[in-house]
Amino acid sequence: MKRAACFVLAASALTTAAFADAALPLYIGGRAVPKIVKVESGSWFSPDTEATTYTYQWPGVYFEAAFTGDRVAVKVDDTENNLYVWIDGVHRLTLTRPGKTTVALKDLGAGRHVVRLEKASETQGTTGRFEGFTVPEKADVLPAPTYTRAIEFIGDSYTVGYGNQSRGQTCTTDDVRDTTDTSRAWGPAVAKHFNAAYRINAFSGRGIVRNYNGIAAGDTLPYLYKFALFDHSVAADDVGWTPDVVIVGLGTNDFSTPLNPGEKWATRDALHADYVRTYADFVKSLRAKYPNAHIVMMAPDNNANETANNMKAAAALAQSEGVADLETVIFTGLDWMACHYHPSLKDEDILSKLVIERLNQLPKFAPAVAAQ
C-alpha cells in the first residue's frame, strides 16, 4: 500500500507541473472583454480552478506579461485572426487563424522575459479569445509590464493598417485579410518609439457621419467607439486607461464617394456641415473623457483636400467651443501603393516619422524624457 501511495504522489507532481500551470498577470493594450471560466482539473485529487479569458475584436489588441524561467505557454481560441507572439521584443511566432490552440515556447534561457500576444489582422464580423499565458511554476510569475506613457489612436482603415503589407493596389478580400498588419501600421510604430502603451480604436470603412459609400448608415466610428464589441452587445470599459495623447483620423470614408440616392444628406454641403458639427462634438466628448490629453486630428491632402479642409473646420469649431491642447496634422507624399490605394509600408514609415516629430514637442514625450 505504501508503494501505491507513492505512485499517486508521483502522478500528482507530474500533473501539477504539466497541466496546472500558473497564470501570468496581464497588461492589456486595447479593449477586451473578460470572462471568468471554470477550468476542470481533470483529476479527482486536484480541485477545479478559475481562469479569465478575454474576447477581443478591435484591431491591434495586445496582451503582455513577464516571467522568469525558460518557458511560457500561450492559449488562444481564434479561427479568424493572425496573431503574433513576441518574446522580449522579438516577433517569434505567428499563429495563422489557429483555432483553439495552446502553444508553448521553451528553451528561452534563464532570467526575466516578456511575452506578448498581438492581433495583427482586422476582423469586423468575428471575435477571438485569449485564454492566458501560463508558466510551469508559481515562482516564475512576475508582475505585468507597465507604461508611463499612453497613446490612443482612433480612426479608419488608415489607422488599422488595411492591406499595408501588400506591394500592389489590386487585392481580393483574402489578400486584404492576409496583408493587413496592424502591428506594422504607423500608430504602433509611434507608440513603440516612445515606449508608450497604446490602443487602436479603428474600423476600416467607417467615418464621422457617413461610412464608405454610405454603408451601415448610423453605425459610424463615434457610435462604435462606445462599445467593446462591434455588435454593440458590450459597452466599452475604459477604466484605468488615461492616454496622454489621442490621435484621431476620420473623414476619408465620409467623403471618398458621391452621395447615393436615399442617404440623409441632400447636398454635399449638408454632408460637410454634419461632418464638421459631429466631429467637433466627438472631439469635445474625448476632451471630457480625457481632460489632460493632447488631441491630434489628422487628415490626408488627397481628394482635393476635401477631408483636410473639413477636418480643419471641425477642429476650429471644437477650439472655439473650448477644446484646448488640440492640433491638426495634414499628411502628404504617400504612394498609396497598398491594397485599394491604402498606405504602403513605406507610407506607414512616413506617417510614423511625421507623428513622432509632433509628439517630440510634448514635454512628456521630449526625446530626453522618452529615452528614460
Next chain:
Amino acid sequence: MKRAACFVLAASALTTAAFADAALPLYIGGRAVPKIVKVESGSWFSPDTEATTYTYQWPGVYFEAAFTGDRVAVKVDDTENNLYVWIDGVHRLTLTRPGKTTVALKDLGAGRHVVRLEKASETQGTTGRFEGFTVPEKADVLPAPTYTRAIEFIGDSYTVGYGNQSRGQTCTTDDVRDTTDTSRAWGPAVAKHFNAAYRINAFSGRGIVRNYNGIAAGDTLPYLYKFALFDHSVAADDVGWTPDVVIVGLGTNDFSTPLNPGEKWATRDALHADYVRTYADFVKSLRAKYPNAHIVMMAPDNNANETANNMKAAAALAQSEGVADLETVIFTGLDWMACHYHPSLKDEDILSKLVIERLNQLPKFAPAVAAQ
C-alpha cells in the same frame, strides 16, 4: 528513508515527462544533413542521450512525424528562415526567423496527429537546423508518414516560388525574403494534389550553363544539384529517394540578359548550343539516376520563346540519345505580377493545374488511383 526515496521517484517521473521527451521518427522531404549530437540530461540520475539534428538549405524542405496524444514539441535553430508548422494538414504556426527555439503545441485532442515543419523561405547563403519533434511519452510515438508517390522538382526561382506572395513587381531584398513562400509554389500544390512526397531542388538565379546576368560562373544548377549544401561541402545523399516523376524548369536565367564581356560564350548561338548540349546531358544523368521516372521539361513562352525553343531542342537531343518517357510543357497566360516579374499566386495556380492535368495521364497518377 522510504519517503525520501519516494520523492526522488516523483522528481524523476517529472523530469522524464517534462525534459527527456521521446523523439519522433521522421519523414524528410528534401535534402537535409543529419548530425548526431549528445543531449545532456542535466541531472545526475538520468544518463545523457543522443539526438539527430538536420541542417537544411534547399528550399521547401519539410519534416513530418506522427504521434498520439494532445501535444508535440518542435525544436529548431534558424535565424534566417520563415518556417511553417502544420498539424493534421492545417498551417497552425509560423516561426519567423526564430533563432534557437522550442515551441510546443498543446491541447491538440486525443488520437493520431501528424506534425510537419516546412521551410517556406529561400536562403542561399545560410543554413538552418531542425532539432526534432518530441512527445512527452514513448507510448505516444508512431511511425512516420509514408508516401506511395514521389515527385522531384528541379529548377530556378520559378520553382522556388520567388516573391510569389507579393502583389506587385517592385520589391526590395527584404520584400523578396518576406514574400517568397515555397509552400505556395506550384510544385508543392501539385504534390499535395496527388498526396505525393516531393523535393524542391531549385535555386533562384541559376541556369543550365549560365546564371542570371552571368553571375557565379560555373556554379550552375546542374553543378549545385550534386550537393546537399550550397557551399559544396556536403555531397547530396539521395539514397532511398526514387521519384516517379522529375520535373525540370531551367533556362530563364541562361537567357534573360544579354551576354556580358568576359563570359565564356562568344555569341548567343554559342550560348544556345552549350545550353542544349548541357541540358541534354543533365537529363541523361537524371535518367541514369532514376531509370523509371517520367521526366517533364518545362519552359515559359515569354522572351520570344528563347527558353522554350532551346529547351525543346535539348529535349529532342536527349530523346535522340535514348532518353524515353520524356515530355515537354510550355506554359503561357501568366500575369508575372509578383516580385521582379515572377509568377504570382494566381500564376502558381495556373501552373499547378497545368501540371496536374499532365500527371493525370500517368497510370500511377490517374485520378482513380490518386484518390486512394
